[in-house]
Amino acid sequence: MKIYKIGIIGCGGIAQKMAATLEKMKGVERYAVASRNQEKAEAFANKWGFTKAYGSYEELASDPEVDLIYIATPHAMHYDNAHMCIEKGKPVLCEKAFTANARQAEDLLAFAKEKGVFITEAIWTRYMPLSLKIQELLKEGVIGTPYTLSANLSYPISNKERIIRPELAGGALLDIGVYTLNFAAMAFGSDIAETHSVCQKTQTGVDAQESITLFYKDGRMATLQSSIYAKSDRMGVISGDKGHLIVENINCPESVRVVDENYKTIAVYHAPEQISGYEYQVYASIEAIEKGWLESPYMPHAETLRIMKQMDNLRKEWGVIYPCD
Numbered sequence: 001m002k003i004y005k006i007g008i009i010g011c012g013g014i015a016q017k018m019a020a021t022l023e024k025m026k027g028v029e030r031y032a033v034a035s036r037n038q039e040k041a042e043a044f045a046n047k048w049g050f051t052k053a054y055g056s057y058e059e060l061a062s063d064p065e066v067d068l069i070y071i072a073t074p075h076a077m078h079y080d081n082a083h084m085c086i087e088k089g090k091p092v093l094c095e096k097a098f099t100a101n102a103r104q105a106e107d108l109l110a111f112a113k114e115k116g117v118f119i120t121e122a123i124w125t126r127y128m129p130l131s132l133k134i135q136e137l138l139k140e141g142v143i144g145t146p147y148t149l150s151a152n153l154s155y156p157i158s159n160k161e162r163i164i165r166p167e168l169a170g171g172a173l174l175d176i177g178v179y180t181l182n183f184a185a186m187a188f189g190s191d192i193a194e195t196h197s198v199c200q201k202t203q204t205g206v207d208a209q210e211s212i213t214l215f216y217k218d219g220r221m222a223t224l225q226s227s228i229y230a231k232s233d234r235m236g237v238i239s240g241d242k243g244h245l246i247v248e249n250i251n252c253p254e255s256v257r258v259v260d261e262n263y264k265t266i267a268v269y270h271a272p273e274q275i276s277g278y279e280y281q282v283y284a285s286i287e288a289i290e291k292g293w294l295e296s297p298y299m300p301h302a303e304t305l306r307i308m309k310q311m312d313n314l315r316k317e318w319g320v321i322y323p324c325d
Helices: 013-024 038-048 057-062 075-087 102-115 129-140 172-188 279-291 301-318
Strands: 004-009 028-034 052-054 068-071 092-095 119-122 146-154 192-201 207-216 221-227 236-240 243-248 255-260 265-270
Touching: 004 013, 004 057, 004 279, 013 028, 013 038, 013 279, 028 038, 028 057, 038 052, 052 057, 057 075, 068 075, 068 279, 075 092, 075 102, 092 279, 102 119, 102 301, 119 279, 119 301, 129 172, 129 243, 129 255, 129 265, 146 172, 172 207, 172 221, 172 301, 192 301, 207 301
Parallel strands: 004 028, 004 068, 028 052, 068 092, 092 119, 146 221
Antiparallel strands: 146 236, 192 207, 207 221, 236 243, 243 255, 255 265
16 A cells, blocks of 8 residues: 655644644655745654655655645645646645635646646545535435525634735635635535625735625525634534534534424434544545546535635625735
């Protein structure tokens, strides 16, 4: 069995979480990490047991031993980082939001296809067993015909530079609102007729808090909220004419409760024992690479691009503009 050598670009908090996950995974090796600062890369490598530490992203991408690169830099850097990795022929698992805007996403996906290189978006929720279970329950009709959905995800993260700076493609939407959009998409699909939204902005001009309502062509409705100031319950509720599903933590589903039309809990499903939840997207990437796929069925390129366009349209409506737009 091949051991996949993983490289990480970026040394921030999310890279640390991935490193801690890789440490406990089977079939992978913590091989290389890159930062624009050699000392920072070496400190990360020493802490997490990586073999190589590079002081530039290009050096890591040029290493012939690297089998898969996880990009964990700020949103505004994803396009350049991923493009460079693809140019070097390296498969990529790129953190959400995939890029800063849809134009970048479209170009990147086309380039990967042209080069015949695998790339997928690391929107971890899409790869999780319990997320797939929610879709299965809806198809089985356990709550009858679904009509409404509500989801929220908020964390007090307004003190982070990457969140408040437009040049880093900051704001609530690309960092946490993207999860509410994905939750709605997994449950209700993409056939949206109308979108209504309101947004409160920071002094720097990025979105701080928003409420988004999606009306679907078949009559369904989704109401989504996110904020960089509050710490919300992260709940998702999908309601049908014969009951509802209550999802604990839409970001990383911990449990799904099935409630019938008499408000009685008839089933509860829990997430399987896992390392962090990050492992699923890594295993899905490895599966795709081994099968010669250029994208993962868990997060198809068309879906990544659609949600990037959705976020572009919302930002345009709110007047949230990035320098790279």
